[in-house]
Amino acid sequence: MSDGVVITGLGAVTPFGVGASALWDGLLEGRSALTRIARFDPSGFDCRLAGEAEGFSARDFVPKAYRKAVKVMARDIELAVGAAHDAVRDAGLSTRGQPLADGADPTYPPRRVGCHIGAGLIAADLDELTAALASGVDERGEFSLARWGDAEGGAGAMGNLTPLWLLKYLPNMLACHVTIIHDAQGPSNTITCAEASGLLSVGESMRVIERGEADACFTGGAENKVTPMGLVRMGLAGRLAATGDEADGSRVVRPYDPASAGGLLGEAGGIVVAERESTARARGARVYARLVGAGSGHAPRSDDPAVRARGLANAIRAALRNAGLEPADVGAILPHASGVPSLDAEEAEALRAVFGGSLASIPLVTLTPAIGDAMAGFGGVATAVAALCLHHRTLPARLHAGAPAEGLDAGPAPARDAAVSNALVCAGALGGQAAAIVLSSA
């Protein structure tokens, strides 16, 4: 019998604040953190609501000696660093940057700790970059590459960008800062497949532990698309609701409701600790859930949602096969549930293809009306929530201001007891990638 993989630590920074526990509490209480964007004036955009982790700064969660490095962290990186801190604390691990006691040895040798953190396309800080660009404007009022240049004939305007500017925005910097803070020297990867990134990362951690290359992995993802650029890009991609004067985001995002106005963004980092079962048990770790299956697929481009659904259906089937489970064994599903009608229809089509008529009796745990679409942050956050559902034998409250399509258990519901043995977490991404994982109760 091969050694399994278990989830032992949950970390999150979400619009509910810092901590997987803050997220869980918010979900149990049926609150929504989707409100008018506060970090910049959103009144010029069609979509003015989102979820923000107000007051969060990675400064409060890094070793003192590392505080300077926060200056070279884009918000996405900060979210990952904060979530990783939360996960380490929750797992009861000791690491270089977060020892259980002063001078305490790390729980695992650094070489045995891996890190797989999904990331998105990180938008440059507009004020910082534009200040530099403005210094490259010529006498005609036009930006001039010649002035931008730093050599003979140029005005050296590019020199107004901080030397480490590029490093703020490389997607692998989420994992890099986390590995440096916690001295994780094992396999490390950065998967960039939009909403599927987090779950693909969890699957990769599982394989790396199975292959014997690590005993523990930071795994999940983080992204902040609550930026002017994020609103524009996701708006152009048809993902966002025009919110008008609406102030309550939970009234906007209505998963699987053909009348839903669209999705809303929420920044989030979700990172869990995945651990080899034998070493986790040996150290007496609390096991939230077992990670028993992972799969992925790719959706063909098509006008027919049934064809597009093949990608997600392939991912779910592969994850179930990997877990040695049948669809009938699944007691709860945490889907992406974007609130964008065309995407939700495709997702529902994939679920119907796998679960058939029994789908109606499987509760869907939808997070988007509460925290929005976390993009690359979704997978880690949803994995943490799924683990908590199994651990507490409880499903969180479900917000829904409309009516989901028939045959789906996705309407409004209070938090409730549920003896779920196996939970499926799945997501399809802008671009067609799809991923699924299966967690089983410990």
Place this chain on the structure above:
Amino acid sequence: MIARPVQTDAARRVVITGTGAVTPLGGDVDSTWAGLLAGRTGFAPITRFDARTFSTCFAAEADIPDLAGVFADPSPHAGAGRNTRFALAAAAQAWRQAGLGDARASADPPSTLDRSRVGIYLGSGEGILDFDTYVRTNLDGWDADARAVDTVRWARAARERMDAVREIEQESNMTLAHVAQAFGAEGPASNCLTACTASTQAIGEAAGLLSRGDADVMIAGGAHTMIHPLGVTGFIRLTALSSRRDAIESASRPFSLDRDGFVMGEGAGMLVLETLAHARARGAEPIAEIVGFGSSADAFRVTDIQPEGLGAQHAMRDALGQAGLDPRAVGDDGRPAVHYISAHGTGTRENDAIETRAVRAVFGDRADAIPMSSVKSMLGHLIAAAGAVEAIVCAKVIQTGVAPPTQNLRTPDPACDLDYVPNEPRDLNPAGGVRVALSNSFGFGGQNNTLILARFEG
């Protein structure tokens, strides 16, 4: 080091059955290889934008493939960016060489393939920023007095200017989306972006998926270009680039005492990987076998490599362990376990000295007997795509027994004291050819990946 049994089960062994490349030296593998053996360098003044006043005003640009010559119907890829065009052309070559079909006739995969068992794992970079539009939009929103962007004005400008396709194509999973679509891959799909090591990692993880039984066939590789104003700016500010404006053609000088940074390249490398069992069943000819993969993080600093190259050592040792190779051993033929190393060899002061130190630490005295060259001396640095092209180079070295040179290596550096195959290719056949080749890729932020390829011997 991981001690694991070497794979002997055909269902778990992974072979390369197709390769494709678009590089600054040519639009396919053969022309690239010919260029490398001829010692050609692809460096010239940047033509993509006006870089005349940039301290690095040159790069290694690749010709952008015309997709009308690649696909019977290129229309699904009409909005594809430069990196995606590189990827599609390279993938079509690999697909054809693997005997899976000719996209010029029909891009449909053969009906004998189960699409849910055809996967894709790329290490492709983000698309190119729509620079002029972006700069204008930002400047329109700029409030000089407040020294901040007025987001209301900015939003209005963005609405007027920005184009949906150009914006969405920048997401770094879009190259993958196009390639998967083109070749009917509906199985496992991932894109990783670990800077300069991404496509090496993609190949390693793709092999892992095959070996695990998650797919029969994987398209693996990467595509990237950062030859655009902010890409070049970013690397200039990091002082990572050569600024040898007076000797552009020989600007990339890996392992040479006078090296002053890397030269940016662009392009794609794509491989078709499959389980040996699957390749055999359909009568496909393996080009080489992937026998080892190692991945590690320096966990040191964002800006610097760990001085002893510990992370690089770990990646190499893990890959060797997986391949069942002892780096200190001497074979029956008197040769080391590895017969060729494709160095990361960027041409930065730090990388080349530390990589040398790491190789020496892993192989000990045997390191002196292993030819190790950097094709970045000719191709430039293809960033995320570099590792895939270098893996293909390793496959060619195994097939031909010839090692490409490290070009522009005229001034030895005491800190770089290995055999870098300086300036001339070397025929290794008299010594017994190349049975095992190792390819290193290291990335900003301390990501390290090593692949080991071996001659396929049944």
